[in-house]
Amino acid sequence: MPVFKLCLKIFKKNIPVMSIYFGVFILVSFIMMSNASGAQLGYSDVKTDIAILAEEESVLIDGLKTSLSDVANFIEIGDERSEIQDALYFRRVGYILRIPSGFTAEFLAGDTPTLAKTVVPGSNSNIYIDMNIEQYLNTARLYANAMPDMDLGELTDEVLNDLAQDTNVSMLSGERIYGEQGMMQYYFNYLAYTFMFVLILGISTIMLVFNNLIIKRRNACSPISASKINFQFYLANMFFTLVSWLILVSLSLVFGRKELSNPNTLYFVLNSLIFAITASGISFFIGNLVKGREAINAVANVFTLGTCFISGVFVPQVLLGEGVLRIASFFPTYWYVKANAQIAGISNLSWSNLNGVGNTFLVQIGFAAAFFILAMVVGKRKQMAVEEE
Amino acid sequence: MFKHIFIYRLKVLMKDKTMLFWTLIFPIALAAFFKLSFGGLVEQGTFRAIDVVVVEETRQEGFMGVMESLSSGDDQLFNMTIEDMDTAKGMLEEEMVTAIITVNETIGMTVNQSGFGQSIVKSVLDQYNNTANAVENILSTNPAAFESIAEDLRSRVTYTVEQPITDAKMDITLNYFYALIAMASLYGSFFGMEEVNNIQANLSVHAARVNMAPVHKLKIFLSSTSASLVIQYSEMLVFLAYLRFILNVDFGSQIGLILLTTFVGSLVGISLGAFVSALFKSGEDVKTGILIGTTMTGAFLSGLMFGDIKYLVQTKMPILALVNPVNVLSDAFYALYFYDDYIRYTQNIAILLSFSFVFCTATYLIIRRRKYASI
Numbered sequence: 001m002p003v004f005k006l007c008l009k010i011f012k013k014n015i016p017v018m019s020i021y022f023g024v025f026i027l028v029s030f031i032m033m034s035n036a037s038g039a040q041l042g043y044s045d046v047k048t049d050i051a052i053l054a055e056e057e058s059v060l061i062d063g064l065k066t067s068l069s070d071v072a073n074f075i076e077i078g079d080e081r082s083e084i085q086d087a088l089y090f091r092r093v094g095y096i097l098r099i100p101s102g103f104t105a106e107f108l109a110g111d112t113p114t115l116a117k118t119v120v121p122g123s124n125s126n127i128y129i130d131m132n133i134e135q136y137l138n139t140a141r142l143y144a145n146a147m148p149d150m151d152l153g154e155l156t157d158e159v160l161n162d163l164a165q166d167t168n169v170s171m172l173s174g175e176r177i178y179g180e181q182g183m184m185q186y187y188f189n190y191l192a193y194t195f196m197f198v199l200i201l202g203i204s205t206i207m208l209v210f211n212n213l214i215i216k217r218r219n220a221c222s223p224i225s226a227s228k229i230n231f232q233f234y235l236a237n238m239f240f241t242l243v244s245w246l247i248l249v250s251l252s253l254v255f256g257r258k259e260l261s262n263p264n265t266l267y268f269v270l271n272s273l274i275f276a277i278t279a280s281g282i283s284f285f286i287g288n289l290v291k292g293r294e295a296i297n298a299v300a301n302v303f304t305l306g307t308c309f310i311s312g313v314f315v316p317q318v319l320l321g322e323g324v325l326r327i328a329s330f331f332p333t334y335w336y337v338k339a340n341a342q343i344a345g346i347s348n349l350s351w352s353n354l355n356g357v358g359n360t361f362l363v364q365i366g367f368a369a370a371f372f373i374l375a376m377v378v379g380k381r382k383q384m385a386v387e388e389e
Numbered sequence: 390m391f392k393h394i395f396i397y398r399l400k401v402l403m404k405d406k407t408m409l410f411w412t413l414i415f416p417i418a419l420a421a422f423f424k425l426s427f428g429g430l431v432e433q434g435t436f437r438a439i440d441v442v443v444v445e446e447t448r449q450e451g452f453m454g455v456m457e458s459l460s461s462g463d464d465q466l467f468n469m470t471i472e473d474m475d476t477a478k479g480m481l482e483e484e485m486v487t488a489i490i491t492v493n494e495t496i497g498m499t500v501n502q503s504g505f506g507q508s509i510v511k512s513v514l515d516q517y518n519n520t521a522n523a524v525e526n527i528l529s530t531n532p533a534a535f536e537s538i539a540e541d542l543r544s545r546v547t548y549t550v551e552q553p554i555t556d557a558k559m560d561i562t563l564n565y566f567y568a569l570i571a572m573a574s575l576y577g578s579f580f581g582m583e584e585v586n587n588i589q590a591n592l593s594v595h596a597a598r599v600n601m602a603p604v605h606k607l608k609i610f611l612s613s614t615s616a617s618l619v620i621q622y623s624e625m626l627v628f629l630a631y632l633r634f635i636l637n638v639d640f641g642s643q644i645g646l647i648l649l650t651t652f653v654g655s656l657v658g659i660s661l662g663a664f665v666s667a668l669f670k671s672g673e674d675v676k677t678g679i680l681i682g683t684t685m686t687g688a689f690l691s692g693l694m695f696g697d698i699k700y701l702v703q704t705k706m707p708i709l710a711l712v713n714p715v716n717v718l719s720d721a722f723y724a725l726y727f728y729d730d731y732i733r734y735t736q737n738i739a740i741l742l743s744f745s746f747v748f749c750t751a752t753y754l755i756i757r758r759r760k761y762a763s764i
Binding site: 046048081087089092094097112114115117119120123125128131138139298302305310315318319320 | 435
């Protein structure tokens with residue numbers, strides 16, 4: 001199979017460039033893995049990261065810290081302006097509380113001293129932490145005003161005791177696992193970027209070689225029939241697609257090995273296989289359109305990055321605007337990511353649940369067909385060309 | 390002679406479409422993708438009134454009064470509806486509301502997941518329940534305190550006062566755009582690389598011919614590199630204008646300093662390219678690889694792909710942040726926007742200028758006085 005062998009040779013030549021993208025995929029997956037928070041059962045309070053810069057120590061302040069420890073993680077930061085600014089901007093902390101010296105004394109004297117807070121204005125953590133600080137201090141004020149003789153330690157204990165009584169929270173249904181979604185979905189989402197790029201690069205490079213008029217003429221007068229050439233050509237591309245798919249899917253499965261036993265896994269794999277077909281259709285189309293090696297690089301980069309950004313591969317679809325998503329829905333990547341979300345949301349794989357996913361699959365297959373047809377139309381035109389364009 | 394070489398070099402460079410793509414079109418496209426997809430990121434973590442449904446099984450005037458006051462006004466906490474239990478459950482299941490608040494003898498809540506909204510609702514209920522506990526507790530030991538308590542409850546004190554650190558909006562997406570500008574500036578290194586390739590006789594045929602000309606080498610190099618610098622800086626100005634006026638990315642108001650920073654950035658880019666090209670004798674592909682590798686690693690570490698990385702590097706390995714030109718350049722924009730003083734900004738610009746100086750000097754020392762009898 002000389003044509004098949006030739007194609008493999010060209011693929012091999014591209015391995016160094018492609019391996020960069022596989023490397024990036026592995027790196028990003030690692031980062032995602034380290035950011036993953038485990039699934040949780042039942043309800044728990046959100047804990048937000050805050051920093052306390054205390055200029056005085058007292059039992060009252062210790063009590064405040066104890067009370068806040070239910071809703072906050074304390075992060076140590078330096079008291080430099082730049083450290084405060086950077087920690088807040090990069091959201092290392094959402095709330096910085098400064099306790100001035102003399103606060104406790106003034107508080108106990110019945111005055112209303114103030115605590116300075118530096119926050120991301122209007123943020124959730126701002127409101128959340130405010131509420132808890134005010135509640136602690138106002139309760140302490142109740143005691144201090146009602147029983148002026150009370151010892152500060154006793155007062156703090158009483159306040160903490162009152163605040164420790166939590167409102168009863170029940171879950172709507174007890175069985176399901178709530179909290180963060182599984183990570184498998186994200187590995188598979190991100191796979192779209194690397195996969196699309198590698199396919200476009202690989203397949204269009206080959207098309208570029210075969211579409212070269214001189215090589216085409218040489219091939220035409222070889223003793224192998226055109227249909228055989230075509231067959232081997234498509235076979236090689238299919239082989240390439242499958243190998244890339246296998247590598248990426250196994251990587252994703254390795255990264256998400258903790259969730260391997262979930263019934264959803266099979267559907268993630270199926271979805272990615274459908275995406276493989278669509279992506280190879282796109283690659284054929286692009287391969288028939290572009291004229292030079294440098295153009296392939298440019299198109300592959302812009303097309304992959306662009307579709308991945310607007311389709312929710314890098315930024316979750318829920319955070320994207322409606323208009324952006326509407327544009328994205330003209331690209332198969334959007335439907336691939338959407339299918340992944342639907343699959344992740346399925347708790348039991350009943351037929352009715354799978355209906356929605358099935359439709360999304362169909363849309364992707366439709367895209368694949370459309371791109372293959374487009375590629376053939378463009379390709380046919382090129383074949384008719386007698387002279388170099 | 391300077392004018393002649395400069396003008397022809399300009400013409401040559403302007404026809405290089407691949408170069409134009411990577412140094413201008415690609416950053417423009419990336420910025421557009423950022424803008425399109427980061428819309429929601431700006432709003433993430435921002436508080437919005439929480440939708441809750443109240444199921445009132447027992448009438449509790451006091452609590453309902455609190456809820457109503459929290460559900461109205463400018464800074465309302467809740468969007469409250471009152472329904473019966475079945476409807477409420479349906480609403481929660483459909484995720485139309487964050488929580489169901491059940492008013493009975495005690496106040497409780499039902500949710501279907503954990504999150505900020507749920508925790509804030511719970512804090513409000515805790516506040517109500519705990520205050521009731523405290524009042525009961527105090528009255529049981531000191532019944533005479535009734536007056537004082539009533540007074541305190543009427544006039545709740547706000548102890549925290551906001552002390553803003555900057556007037557600028559804490560828009561987390563800005564850093565992505567700053568890192569992108571820095572990346573685009575350092576893509577200027579491709580120009581620098583071309584310039585050296587075109588003047589070192591052992592690197593290209595063109596250079597071999599140029600070396601035959603009876604013109605001082607430094608003169609040729611300076612005039613053609615000036616052409617590169619003009620092109621790169623103009624591209625960066627187009628890019629900046631595009632960011633500012635089409636994508637509405639905020640840079641603050643110090644236009645002069647922003648233009649200066651961009652110029653210094655272009656200078657660092659071109660000198661880096663020249664340096665790498667002079668240092669390595671290998672082919673153009675390898676050099677391009679090295680430049681892309683350096684630039685992209687630098688961009689990654691300055692938060693182009695993940696914003697948190699910049700902060701992580703800065704706090705855990707400050708040295709790495711200082712020797713990474715992409716980070717220093719994007720940090721200059723950051724400092725200009727968020728800081729009122731110019732200490733950090735000046736520091737950044739000084740570092741960039743020293744980078745550029747080192748690259749230029751090294752390039753000069755490597756490429757000067759090379760003579761070849763035969764190549």
